[in-house]
Amino acid sequence: MSFGGMSDDANGPDGDPWAALVKAAEEAAAKEQAAQQQSGQDSTIYPLASRIKSAKRERIVLAQRRNSRRVVRTLAELEDQTSVGEVLVRQLVRVQLMLSLRLMLLTVVVLGAIPVAFLLVPSLGTTTILGLGLPWLLLGLAVYPFFVAVAWSYNRGAERNEQDFAEMVEN
Amino acid sequence: MPQQAAFYVTIAAMVVVAAVTMLAGLYGAKMRSTSNFLDAARTLGPRWNAAAISGQYLSAASFLGVAGLVLKGGVDALWYPVGFTAGYVTLLLFVAAPLRRSGAYTLPDFVEVRLGSARLRRICTTFVIIVGWLYLVPQLQGAGLTLHEVTHQPKWVGAAVVMVIVTFNIYTGWMHSITIVQAFQYWIKLTALAVPVFVLLIHHAAEQQPPRSSLNAPSPAFTHGMDITPDRDIVLNVTEPTTVKVIGTQDGHPTNGLVRWAPAEHKVTKGTMVHFEAGTRIPVITDAAADYGAWLRPLGAGKHPLLATYSLIVALLLGTMGLPHVLGRYYTDPDGSAARRTTLLVLALLGAFYLFPIVSGWLARLYVPELLAAGNTDAALLELPGAALGKWPALVLGGLIAAGAFAAFISAATGLVVSVAGVLSTDVLPGRLRGFRAATIAAWSVPLAFMLAVSSLDLAQGVGLAFAVAASTFCPLLVLGIWWRGLTDTGAAAGILLGGGLAFAAVLPAAAGILPPEWQAVLAQPAVFTVPLAFLTMVVVSRRTSDRVPGDVSRILLRLHAPDRLGLSEDRDFGQSGPRAGLTAAALPRMRGGRHRR
Numbered sequence: 001m002s003f004g005g006m007s008d009d010a011n012g013p014d015g016d017p018w019a020a021l022v023k024a025a026e027e028a029a030a031k032e033q034a035a036q037q038q039s040g041q042d043s044t045i046y047p048l049a050s051r052i053k054s055a056k057r058e059r060i061v062l063a064q065r066r067n068s069r070r071v072v073r074t075l076a077e078l079e080d081q082t083s084v085g086e087v088l089v090r091q092l093v094r095v096q097l098m099l100s101l102r103l104m105l106l107t108v109v110v111l112g113a114i115p116v117a118f119l120l121v122p123s124l125g126t127t128t129i130l131g132l133g134l135p136w137l138l139l140g141l142a143v144y145p146f147f148v149a150v151a152w153s154y155n156r157g158a159e160r161n162e163q164d165f166a167e168m169v170e171n
Numbered sequence: 172m173p174q175q176a177a178f179y180v181t182i183a184a185m186v187v188v189a190a191v192t193m194l195a196g197l198y199g200a201k202m203r204s205t206s207n208f209l210d211a212a213r214t215l216g217p218r219w220n221a222a223a224i225s226g227q228y229l230s231a232a233s234f235l236g237v238a239g240l241v242l243k244g245g246v247d248a249l250w251y252p253v254g255f256t257a258g259y260v261t262l263l264l265f266v267a268a269p270l271r272r273s274g275a276y277t278l279p280d281f282v283e284v285r286l287g288s289a290r291l292r293r294i295c296t297t298f299v300i301i302v303g304w305l306y307l308v309p310q311l312q313g314a315g316l317t318l319h320e321v322t323h324q325p326k327w328v329g330a331a332v333v334m335v336i337v338t339f340n341i342y343t344g345w346m347h348s349i350t351i352v353q354a355f356q357y358w359i360k361l362t363a364l365a366v367p368v369f370v371l372l373i374h375h376a377a378e379q380q381p382p383r384s385s386l387n388a389p390s391p392a393f394t395h396g397m398d399i400t401p402d403r404d405i406v407l408n409v410t411e412p413t414t415v416k417v418i419g420t421q422d423g424h425p426t427n428g429l430v431r432w433a434p435a436e437h438k439v440t441k442g443t444m445v446h447f448e449a450g451t452r453i454p455v456i457t458d459a460a461a462d463y464g465a466w467l468r469p470l471g472a473g474k475h476p477l478l479a480t481y482s483l484i485v486a487l488l489l490g491t492m493g494l495p496h497v498l499g500r501y502y503t504d505p506d507g508s509a510a511r512r513t514t515l516l517v518l519a520l521l522g523a524f525y526l527f528p529i530v531s532g533w534l535a536r537l538y539v540p541e542l543l544a545a546g547n548t549d550a551a552l553l554e555l556p557g558a559a560l561g562k563w564p565a566l567v568l569g570g571l572i573a574a575g576a577f578a579a580f581i582s583a584a585t586g587l588v589v590s591v592a593g594v595l596s597t598d599v600l601p602g603r604l605r606g607f608r609a610a611t612i613a614a615w616s617v618p619l620a621f622m623l624a625v626s627s628l629d630l631a632q633g634v635g636l637a638f639a640v641a642a643s644t645f646c647p648l649l650v651l652g653i654w655w656r657g658l659t660d661t662g663a664a665a666g667i668l669l670g671g672g673l674a675f676a677a678v679l680p681a682a683a684g685i686l687p688p689e690w691q692a693v694l695a696q697p698a699v700f701t702v703p704l705a706f707l708t709m710v711v712v713s714r715r716t717s718d719r720v721p722g723d724v725s726r727i728l729l730r731l732h733a734p735d736r737l738g739l740s741e742d743r744d745f746g747q748s749g750p751r752a753g754l755t756a757a758a759l760p761r762m763r764g765g766r767h768r769r
Binding site: 085086089092093096097100103104107108111112115119125126133135136139140141143144145147148150151152154155158159162163165166169 | 246249250252253256257259260261263264265268467477480481484488508511512514515518519521522523525526529533654725728729732733734735736737
């Protein structure tokens with residue numbers, strides 16, 4: 001876990017896509033805040049602050065967070081739908097969608113290939129393994145663990161995406 | 172099966188099932204009070220909820236229908252259980268967590284949260300009712316069939332009995348969709364099927380005679396004289412000259428006496444009695460594989476097999492998320508992550524279950540092939556113990572299967588009737604409890620009437636129709652609604668009306684059984700055409716009406732996708748009476764202040 005400030009650990013082969021985003025977001029937010037303070041509005045009403053305090057999360061904090069205002073501000077930006085918040089949401093949605101589409105494609109290709117395989121290679125239809133027909137073993141047995149594997153892989157990936165996003169927002 | 176004994180054994184088994192279920196219901200009855208109900212249910216965890224989802228999902232089609240289809244179609248029929256399961260993969264990847272976070276309890280709720288259009292909500296309600304009814308008809312059929320097989324009562328009796336029980340459950344509320352009760356249903360069904368299958372497998376392995384399952388075994392013949400009276404018009408594929416005694420109509424000729432059939436296809440009208448002598452080769456109906464070898468191979472039967480297979484896969488893969496009784500179950504998951512974990516467990520539970528109907532279908536091919544002549548393959552599981560085992564084991568196991576089948580119909584039918592009635596009472600017949608009760612009657616009376624008037628589809632195929640319509644309407648709605656900010660209410664309405672309307676128009680004649688067989692394959696599974704059409708329509712029309720994109724679409728998408736721990740998802744306000752009343756709570760965030768930007 002981080003000791004305050006941004007998390008430095010690399011997030012996989014893509015590097016840290018959030019870091020660049022947040023940097024840009026901070027700059028844009030700074031500009032906006034300056035503009036707002038000029039117009040007299042205070043955008044720093046944080047309806048979420050109380051909710052954050054009451055959320056049942058337990059975290060061990062080893063040092064005082066230097067930029068706690070940033071946490072709440074980023075969440076407020078998400079909620080108030082500033083252009084910053086919107087960019088962050090779009091990115092999250094895109095990352096999650098790519099993951100889902102990848103795994104869906106895998107499933108569809110694997111399932112869709114089976115009838116074609118039997119059509120093109122008829123001998124597959126009569127092959128037996130341990131006395132049981134191959135088509136039966138594939139469609140009656142093997143697909144189910146395959147589905148569970150796809151699901152497990154998705155859950156892991158989706159949780160990780162969400163964790164990255166949450167950490168980015170909170171840091 | 173000796174009729175009297177079978178009747179009593181079955182009743183006894185059903186009473187045991189009902190007692191176990193009632194005990195589970197009483198145990199869960201502590202969670203009765205409205206505001207505690209959901210919170211308490213939410214502490215149960217993904218294992219219970221997954222069992223509940225699976226228990227409610229495994230309906231007549233899964234319990235009896237899969238075995239019957241495997242008996243008829245061999246390997247090609249395996250796509251049905253695969254498809255039934257794969258639908259949850261799609262649901263997990265695209266819908267489960269975001270939908271849970273939206274706080275919606277039903278599909279029309281989601282539409283209102285996402286797009287805010289009352290007119291679109293009404294259109295959705297209509298299709299929820301259509302899909303629900305299409306799914307209910309096979310349940311009633313299965314119930315009628317089960318009771319008929321066991322007690323030889325006419326088919327409508329079983330259907331009526333199930334509906335009476337369902338209505339009683341809903342009115343008294345003690346068995347009402349409680350998670351624990353539905354979870355028990357899963358284990359009851361699994362046991363009711365696994366135990367007989369294991370016994371039968373042991374019996375088969377221990378058989379002394381030359382194995383029936385050899386590929387070189389001759390095509391099965393009737394072991395003793397048998398009367399076949401099909402309950403629908405069928406076409407038999409006769410492979411060698413056969414003399415039969417016919418009372419009724421065959422090949423269009425009213426007949427009363429002996430007829431010699433040449434090797435050809437012969438039509439037999441519904442209700443005609445055909446008597447086969449012992450030793451006659453069993454002819455099979457034309458949409459089944461003719462001999463054991465063909466049955467073992469893929470693509471062995473039917474015309475246009477590849478297109479029909481793909482269309483079926485599309486419908487099943489994409490239709491699960493649109494079934495009315497599936498989404499409401501996720502409401503007892505506390506958050507999006509739990510919804511995902513639950514779905515993974517559902518996949519495991521379904522996979523474990525489907526092994527048994529599949530094996531049963533194979534055993535049925537060996538032991539009750541004469542069902543292929545009657546076209547009554549859905550009865551395979553019910554007939555199997557009697558054909559393979561001695562008197563008392565057959566009675567006990569047959570009773571167990573019948574009880575499990577009834578558990579399947581009642582749980583699925585209850586879930587469906589509750590969903591349809593809920594939607595009816597909220598959107599069509601306003602008013603609180605009385606409206607709901609009236610809606611319950613309305614919810615099952617139409618499918619019952621339909622089922623009595625026409626009864627020609629196999630159970631699993633009948634359910635497939637519901638999937639096709641659900642895939643053509645709610646799949647594009649959910650997928651585009653959750654992942655694409657550009658969806659507008661006009662686009663969604665256009666897609667649903669076009670895709671759903673076409674799908675419904677195509678499947679209705681198939682459901683009524685008035686189509687010639689060549690058209691049956693194409694129209695009964697229109698999904699491969701209607702689903703892309705629905706998606707395309709939604710996208711194109713939404714683009715055209717892009718000014719109607721909701722102003723707070725970014726906030727909504729945030730709510731759907733943001734991780735649970737940020738606390739941004741809204742839930743329904745339970746302080747009011749029940750989940751459905753909390754619509755305004757879901758609408759609140761959209762009225763909050765703040766800058767709106769596209």
